[in-house]
Amino acid sequence: MSLSILKAGLFTTVQDRGRIGFLQHGVLESGAMDRIALQSANAIVGNHENEAVLEMTMNGPEIKVERDSLIAVTGGGMVPTVNGTAYSLGVPLFVPAESTLAFKPVALGYRAYLAVAGSIDVPVVMNSKSTYVRAGIGGFEGRALQKGDRLHIGKKNKEAMKRFDQIAQKADGGVFAENWGANGSLLDRGQQKIRAFPGTHFKQFTAKSRERFFQQAFTVSTQSDRMGYRLQTEEDAPIERQESFSLLSEPVAFGTVQVPSDGQPIVLMADRQTTGGYPRFAQVAAVDLGRFAQFRPNEQVMFEPITFQEAETLYLKQAQAMRERKIGIALKWKDY
Amino acid sequence: MSAQAKKPELYVLSETAINIVFGTEIDPEIHKRTKKLMDLLEEAPFEWYLECVPSYTGLTVFYDPIKVLRIMGKRDTPSAYVMEKLREKVREIGETTGEEGERAVVTIPVCYEEAFGLDLSHVATENGLSEEEVIRIHTSGEYLVYMIGFAPGFSFLGGMSQKIATPRRSEPRTKIPAGAVGIAGIQTGVYPLETPGGWQLIGQTPLKMFDPNREQPSLLKSGDTVYFKAITRTEFEAYEEGDM
Numbered sequence: 001m002s003l004s005i006l007k008a009g010l011f012t013t014v015q016d017r018g019r020i021g022f023l024q025h026g027v028l029e030s031g032a033m034d035r036i037a038l039q040s041a042n043a044i045v046g047n048h049e050n051e052a053v054l055e056m057t058m059n060g061p062e063i064k065v066e067r068d069s070l071i072a073v074t075g076g077g078m079v080p081t082v083n084g085t086a087y088s089l090g091v092p093l094f095v096p097a098e099s100t101l102a103f104k105p106v107a108l109g110y111r112a113y114l115a116v117a118g119s120i121d122v123p124v125v126m127n128s129k130s131t132y133v134r135a136g137i138g139g140f141e142g143r144a145l146q147k148g149d150r151l152h153i154g155k156k157n158k159e160a161m162k163r164f165d166q167i168a169q170k171a172d173g174g175v176f177a178e179n180w181g182a183n184g185s186l187l188d189r190g191q192q193k194i195r196a197f198p199g200t201h202f203k204q205f206t207a208k209s210r211e212r213f214f215q216q217a218f219t220v221s222t223q224s225d226r227m228g229y230r231l232q233t234e235e236d237a238p239i240e241r242q243e244s245f246s247l248l249s250e251p252v253a254f255g256t257v258q259v260p261s262d263g264q265p266i267v268l269m270a271d272r273q274t275t276g277g278y279p280r281f282a283q284v285a286a287v288d289l290g291r292f293a294q295f296r297p298n299e300q301v302m303f304e305p306i307t308f309q310e311a312e313t314l315y316l317k318q319a320q321a322m323r324e325r326k327i328g329i330a331l332k333w334k335d336y
Numbered sequence: 337m338s339a340q341a342k343k344p345e346l347y348v349l350s351e352t353a354i355n356i357v358f359g360t361e362i363d364p365e366i367h368k369r370t371k372k373l374m375d376l377l378e379e380a381p382f383e384w385y386l387e388c389v390p391s392y393t394g395l396t397v398f399y400d401p402i403k404v405l406r407i408m409g410k411r412d413t414p415s416a417y418v419m420e421k422l423r424e425k426v427r428e429i430g431e432t433t434g435e436e437g438e439r440a441v442v443t444i445p446v447c448y449e450e451a452f453g454l455d456l457s458h459v460a461t462e463n464g465l466s467e468e469e470v471i472r473i474h475t476s477g478e479y480l481v482y483m484i485g486f487a488p489g490f491s492f493l494g495g496m497s498q499k500i501a502t503p504r505r506s507e508p509r510t511k512i513p514a515g516a517v518g519i520a521g522i523q524t525g526v527y528p529l530e531t532p533g534g535w536q537l538i539g540q541t542p543l544k545m546f547d548p549n550r551e552q553p554s555l556l557k558s559g560d561t562v563y564f565k566a567i568t569r570t571e572f573e574a575y576e577e578g579d580m
Binding site: 020021022023024025026027028125126134135137200248249250251252253254255256273274275280283285286308309311312313315316319 | 347348349350351352353355360361362386387388389390391392393394396398401402405413414415483484485486487488489490492528529546548552553554557558
């Protein structure tokens with residue numbers, strides 16, 4: 001045992017990269033909502049980039065760390081505190097045994113990710129450790145964490161072990177944070193709007209709706225969750241089809257923007273169903289999904305048009321930037 | 337392969353998924369092509385292939401663009417490269433005229449008694465039939481699994497008789513028990529997990545339609561043939577205890 005949950009927080013689950021290979025059985029992908037934050041947190045502590053972490057929402061948990069641990073918290077919405085002292089997001093943090101790890105809300109962002117060197121050790125169910133709450137699959141007993149839960153930390157790989165030893169030596173039994181860190185999205189400094197390209201049924205919507213989608217602000221509904229972000233239009237201006245048509249269900253993807261007949265768009269997220277029957281109006285560019293997953297209920301979001309070609313290029317550039325971030329992190333660890 | 341089969345359309349769904357559409361209707365011919373393409377991709381997967389999802393209309397292929405990047409030519413983009421490879425596969429199945437692969441046959445025992453078939457009398461009244469006739473029609477059909485979706489293991493079956501077709505309930509139930517057998521329009525299917533839902537419930541199976549611990553978690557898969565068989569309440573309970 002290594003992490004003992006004293007307070008659960010709003011909604012804390014174990015997540016990794018998600019399930020691959022079971023969509024044809026109707027089993028959702030799940031996984032971290034903000035993949036950039038997931039990969040960054042793991043990279044800092046030396047885990048494989050897609051290993052299991054805790055995904056924490058808005059109000060973080062309070063955790064008794066029972067053993068000396070190397071951790072990193074990335075994403076947004078909160079910063080870690082150890083025995084009452086706050087630390088920055090993205091820094092390697094040595095937490096000595098018997099410390100209390102808690103989280104302090106901050107104004108920006110919605111989801112934070114806690115990686116521990118060695119990773120969260122829960123059974124692999126269908127290729128993944130991710131929690132899919134609705135079906136009770138994966139993670140810690142298939143559900144969000146509760147007070148009293150105790151989580152195991154897995155065996156550290158060579159790299160994680162090396163980093164743990166390094167920082168433990170510096171920490172000398174106390175709490176210790178490095179003076180460098182890695183957090184936040186990649187490639188889009190200053191990018192505020194969420195970029196999206198036309199979906200399969202884009203042209204079947206009215207010209208006015210198509211235009212309006214990229215001009216007006218949408219409010220993220222409080223009914224939004226890991227399955228989908230429901231968006232409300234400003235001053236009741238729904239996204240309308242030219243004429244009504246019915247569709248057979250077809251597979252959907254992370255970031256697919258569906259518009260039901262009420263004209264209020266739904267952006268499908270990590271826990272989306274495998275197939276959907278509403279028209280696919282647009283697709284959020286993958287490069288912006290992590291940033292979009294950090295939007296809070298009641299926040300306003302604006303979209304900006306992008307072509308698929310541009311989106312694809314940015315996706316590849318982001319993957320390259322993540323590789324560079326990993327190299328940068330590794331060099332920092334070697335700097336001792 | 338029907339001569340009128342439409343030219344398949346390929347388009348990008350996202351940076352990591354391509355959709356191949358064979359048609360827009362519920363049609364066994366479209367299903368046959370979908371299944372063949374899926375088998376072809378799964379038997380000898382490309383290096384960049386992740387998984388695919390069959391639907392009524394065709395197949396969606398998920399891939400890893402970073403792996404594509406390593407092997408594609410300089411002039412390509414990952415999506416253009418994958419689309420070309422998939423077009424080749426589509427041409428390949430277009431030319432095969434041979435028999436379909438083996439299809440698994442699954443018989444699903446259903447108890448249609450009143451405690452389980454909450455909407456059975458409604459389905460009967462709606463179609464001017466007796467409850468016995470509804471059961472007889474439902475159990476005499478041969479059904480094809482077109483797709484699994486909506487929830488883990490939820491199967492969309494085609495082939496139900498128009499004689500018992502019934503629209504969805506106007507007010508969906510908030511809780512439907514696992515194993516409930518329902519009707520929605522000309523579709524029929526089994527709820528694998530306790531979920532909300534609007535289908536007309538006519539019975540319940542004791543079979544576990546979805547089990548994450550099984551090698552194939554969903555009892556049914558796209559392309560399977562399904563029959564329903566009526567059982568008594570005693571038989572249902574015996575199933576539950578694992579006696580049969």
